Amino acid sequence: MIDLAVLHGIVGEQHVLTGDAAAPYLSDWRGRYIGAALAVVRPGSTAEFAALVRLCADAGVPVVPQGGNTGLCGGATPDASGRAVLLSTQRLNRIRAIDRDNDTMDVEAGCVLQEVQQAAHEVGRLFPLSLGSEGSCTVGGNLATNAGGTQVLRYGTMRELTLGLEVVTAQGDIWHGLRGLRKDNTGYDLRDLYIGSEGTLGIITAATLKLYPLPVARCTALLALSSIEDAIRTLTLARQGFGASLTGFELMAGNCLQAVQRCFPAQQLPFDAVSAALPWFALLELSDSESEARARERFETVLGEAIEAGCVRDAVIAGSLAQSRALWHLRESIPLAERELGKCIKHDISIPVSRMAAFVRDTNQALQQAFPGVQHVIFGHLGDGNLHYNVAHGEHGSESDLLARQDAVFEVVHDRVHAVGGSISAEHGVGQLKRDALSRYKDPVELALMHRVKRALDPLGIMNPDRVLPPAAI
Known part of the structure; x- marks a missing residue:
């Protein structure tokens, strides 16, 4: 145990939070994980961080670092024991x-x-x-x-x-x-x-x-597509036509954008009713360091090839920075719409692009067989193979029923990710959400090496314990 007065002496009493003042730091932003802490401490310098970690190491007290608390895997939320000191980087902001x-x-x-x-x-x-x-x-x-x-x-x-x-x-x-x-x-x-x-x-x-x-020019387009296969063919054409200038290629299922329109009526798809009803959309962006005219010419040439090849059914090209931002706002509002519609089971996975279409088709079918009526909420960064393959309760299901099946849903999805040579975590981390799954999908030698690194650098096991590594294997 650490005396709070000692913490006060290092950072000042106003930067040691307990009780109600600490509560906002003890839950993740989705409300999925709620923990407890001896105190939330906000150091203002690296030297203060070092002094606090030395104090915790001497006392054998766990340390949980936390930044903006926007994580999706519970990696910055302490456990329920109340033993840990949570160190916030809020004041370390220069x-x-x-x-x-x-x-x-x-x-x-x-x-x-x-x-x-x-x-x-x-x-x-x-x-x-x-x-x-x-x-x-x-x-x-x-x-x-x-x-x-x-x-x-x-x-x-x-x-x-x-x-x-x-x-x-x-x-x-x-x-x-x-x-x-x-x-x-x-x-x-x-x-x-x-x-x-x-x-x-x-x-x-x-x-x-x-x-x-800074790029001299940016060109952005929203594409309406019939299938993921067409999205992949369009991506291939964009890679060939743009080379290193291809900045982004985002894939979005139609129901994701429909949810955005329901939750945020000011945001509407810039297509007619036929195109707006297509099952898939992609957001394509090119950044150019030479000129606006050159970027626009290349952009329109590649899009024309994709349309002629039958890959793209309809396309809207942003004519201004404001229009480009509006198209990106549609994409960025998908997680916000998800939150408005209730909690879902999130998957942040990485799949070889060549296997993406088959993975989505087969996994959708497997989930419907195991959990009839669930909704597939699929979007992500197709250009680098990172898919946010999320599962929501359907019209006749409930949030609580879905979350009660989380482990079973994870197993269905993650087994198929593993089968196609993918990863169960692409950019959200492991945290506590996927920690135990590593034993099932990581190569045993790889996992053993990770354990050795942990023991070598943190022999007392105080740094964010029971996160990332399965506890039984440490």
Whole structure:
């Protein structure tokens, strides 16, 4: 046990929260996980984080790091024991430096993603990570889960967007690893080890991020499609026609966009009734560094080829930045519509693009056989094979009945993901939601190596315990 007065001495009494003041930090934003903590502490510097971790290590007290608390797998929610100290990065929110010549910026873990994007834009640069939760998620959480988003196709995940890290280890030491180097071959890549580890090995407190030139032109189109096979054929044409300029290719089932229109009537599909009733839609974006005219010509040429080939039934091309934002807003509103309609069983999976259509067809059939009437809510980043394959209760089902079957639904979906060589977690992390499933789908040698890394870096097991790794195997 730790005396709260000692915590007050490190960060100040106003930054140690208990009781009602701590409650907002103890539940995930979907309300699926609710925990307890000895205290919620908001350090304001890396040195304070280090002092707090040393204190917890000496006392054998678990540490749970938390950023914007926008996660979907319960990775930042403490358990119900009330033993843990939750360390929030809320106050660790400075942009330390921007180097335009090196195209890098040093930011602290509590920086909100949208603020990082804006800071880069103000100096004529682009930080390309883009998520629906970018107005509230933080860089630390993005790093902890190796976030992807809508522009992975061109720029990669957070792992590819990060050059260096500053980390507080499980012993309370500080690894000063902020480096703006594209090449550094001086040993093991600790950066990649901490990214995606969800706070189970240490706490990322700052990062050196890559910046890119602002695109001169962007072209966006919403496509109406008859099948996933047509979406894949269109993606292939876009890759061939756009090359590295292809920024995004988002797939959305028709019922997802219908839900957006029901929940948010101001948002309507820009198609006639026939096209709006098609089962699939795709959002396609090209970014060009040369000229608006060149981008538009390439864009229209490729779309024309897709229409002539019969891949695309109808298309709407944004004629302005405002129209482009409106099309993206449709896509980004799908998770919000899901939330309005009730809790569902979420799957964040990665599938080889070539097997995507067969996976969706076969898994839909298997779920309907096992759980008649469930609704399939399918959307995601087709360009990099990341699908949000979600399952909702149907018209005659209930939220509670669906959630009671969660483990059985997971097994049906994850078994088929595994069978096609996919992954059960693409960008949301593992947290506590998928922790126990790793034993079923991970290679035993791979899992054993992960356990060894955990024991080596966190021998006391205090860093975000019972997350990511199945507890029985630790």
